[in-house]
Amino acid sequence: MNDAFAEFQRVVNADPDAVKEARRRRDLFKGAFGSEADVREVVPSGSLARGTQKDPIHDVDLVIVFEDSDHPEWGEPGKSAEDALNYMREKVNELLGATSGSYDQVVRLAKWRNHAVKCFFDDPDDESGFTVDAMPALRRGNQLLIPEATSEKWILCDPEKLIRDVAARHLAWNKFAGTVRMLKRWASDQDIKIKSLVMEVLALNHIPMGVNDQASAIKQFFVAAAYAVEGGVEVSDPAGLCGPIQNDLDYAEFGKRLRQASKDASAAIAAQLNNDIPSAIAHWGRVFGSEFPLPPVVATPAIPAVVPAAPRPVKDTPQG
DSSP, X not given: OXXXXXXXHHXXXXXXXXXXXXXXXXXXXXXXXXXXXXXXXXXXXXXXXXXXXXXSOOEEXXXXXXXXXXXXXXXXXXXXXXXXXXXXXXXXHHHHBTTXXXXXXXXXXXXXXXXXXXXXXXXXXXXXXXXXXXXXXXXXXXXXXXXXXXXXXXXXXXXHHXXXXXXXXXXXXXXXXXXXXXXXXXXXXXXXXXXHHHHHHHHHHHSOTTOOOHHHHHHHHHHHHHHHHHTTOOOBOTTSSSOBSOTTOOHHXXXXXXXXXXXXXXXXXXXXXXXXXXXXXXXXXXXXXTTSOOOOOOOOOOOOOOOOOOOOOOOOXXXX
C-alpha cells in the first residue's frame, strides 16, 4: 500500500524541472522589483510558496508591496485600484519586457486581471507554459491591502498566514504537503469546478493531526470533509478577511462527490485491515482514478496436470 501511494505521489507532484523554472521566474521578479525605489518588499505567495503545487504548474504568484509614500492615492476607493494595476503592468514591461526590459527580456505579454497582472513568458502553443501573476499591494501591519478592479475597492488579505499554517502542518507531518497535492488532483478530476484553494483549506481543517499513515489520513479527511460540506459549511478565507473562497461552487454536488470518495476510501481501509491489498488498491483507484497504480496481479496457483493411470501390470500367476 505504501508503494502504491508513493507511486501516485510521483504522478501528482509537479515535474522537478518545471518547479525549478517556476522558482527561476519568481526570482527574476524579485530581483527586478527588489531594487526599485518605491518597492518595500517582494512576497512569494500561492501554492509554490506553500509547497503544495501539483502537476502541471499553471502560474506562479507573488506580491509586490509598494511604499505608501510613493503612491499616496492608492488604497482609496475608485479609480486607484485600476491605476495600481496599470502601473504594475507598465513596470513589468519596463523591467522585464521581451523587447526592451532593463533587467531582463522575458515577458512577452502582461495583462491585468481583477487583482494581479498576468505575465506570459511562453509561446502560446507551449502546453507546459505558465504565467507569473504579480499583484501590487500596500502593507498594513501583518496584512496586505490589494486592488480589486471589479469593485473599484482595495481589500485586506493575508496570504502569509496560509503559508505559515501549511508550513507548520508539514513540519508536524512531512507528508502533509504531498497529501494536499493528491487532494487537489482529486478535485481537478471532478467534472465540477473546484478551486485548488478550496481543497487546501479543507485539508488544513480536516486532515487529522497525529495520523502518519497517508491512506488513513486521506480516508479520515474525506469522511470529515463530506460531513462538514453536507452540513452547510462554506469554505472561507482562513485569515477571516475575504469571505468565501468560491461563491460559484455547487456545494450540494461537491458534498456528494466527497461522500462517495469517503465510501470508497473507507472500503479501501477495510480491505487493507483484512490484508486484502489488491482490493484496497482497487478501491483507491475508484477514489483517485486511472492514474492511481493498478493492484498487483496475484498469480493463481497452477493446477497440477492429471497423469493418466498406467495400465495394471499383468502378472503370470499360477491358476487352479
